[in-house]
Amino acid sequence: MTKPKYQEIADVLISELDQGRLNQGDRFYSEAELKSRFDVSSTTAVKVLNLLQTENRVTRIKGRGTFVAKESHRRVVYLTDLNMAKTEPEWTKVLSVAFGEDPVVRQNLRLADKEAYVVIKRLRMIGDQAVQYTVNNINAAYINTDQISHPEAFLSVYQRIRDDSRLDPYKLPYTQRNLAGTIDAALVTAYFPERPEQQTFIQQFRQTYLPFDAASHLEYAISYKLPEFWGLQTDSTYGFIEPEL
Known part of the structure; x- marks a missing residue:
């Protein structure tokens, strides 16, 4: 099927942006300039x-014009989750392991009503x-559910998955969002009792995909x-990077 003309033009412009012909924050083509260039x-x-605005490639500001969006797109970026307290001993406490029933989580995992998932809560x-409270919701098809009655078997969730399914979650595609803000006061009271209820947390949301199973x-x-206790370092391969001396 032939693409609409506007989509063909958008593809050309996106390719130019990916090649770095314009930098983030640069003024983009106006309506008149697009009319002239592409007739x-x-x-x-x-x-x-x-x-282009819908895809977050450009930002349109009333009275000023259109500019290249400041978000990074199609750029190879390495993210490092930094532990800011390496001098202290670090360990994991498993709070609970059980089957889950939350329909929202089931939807995020793309599971049918009768398909099971396991909830692992850890500190x-x-x-x-x-310093961190985590809830891992795992597709039960990739965990030996006989281990649920043994919380100590889930000190490392990803090791549990590797042992049970020979699948390495670290090598699978994922989406992760990091936000800063307050959380439910009940969580603060339960797991961080020495902190005020309005404590700011880094909230991390992660979905790990199964490239061989698009259904779930x-x-x-x-x-x-x-x-x-935590930081995030970003390293980009875009452009030339001077070696450290």
């Missing part, structure tokens, strides 16, 4: 700009202080981290 109508030019401790996902996890 199209105002309607088509507006559709191009609307599509990461540094010394005697809780492996994992949907939520973590709450105390910000002073």
Whole structure:
């Protein structure tokens, strides 16, 4: 099927952005410039700009014009989750392991009503202080559910999956969002009692996919981290990087 003209033009412009012809924050083509360059109508030019804005490629500011969006796209980036308290002993406490029944989680895992998933709740401790609370929701097809009655078998969730299914979650595609903000006061009271209810946490949401099974996902996890113990380092391969001396 032939693509609409505005989509063909958008593809050309996206390719140019990926090649670095314009930098983040640079002024982008105006409606008039698109009309002139591609010999199209105002309607088509507006559709191009609307599509690029929908895909977060450009930002349109009333009275000022259109600019290249400041988000990074199609760029090879390495993310490192930093432990900011390496001098203290670190260990994991498993709080509970059980089958889950939450329809929202089931939807995130793309499971049918009769398909099971396992909920593992854990605390990461540094010394005697809780610094992270994590809820891992795992597709039960990839875990030996006979182990559910043995919480100590889930000190490392990913090792459990490797042992039971020969699947390495670290080598699977995933999406992860990191947000900062307050959380449910009941969670703070239960797991971080020394902290005020309005404590800011790094909230991490992660979905791990199964590339060979588009019908379902492996994992949907939520973590709450105390910000002073964690950091995130971003390294990009885009462009030339001077070697460290």
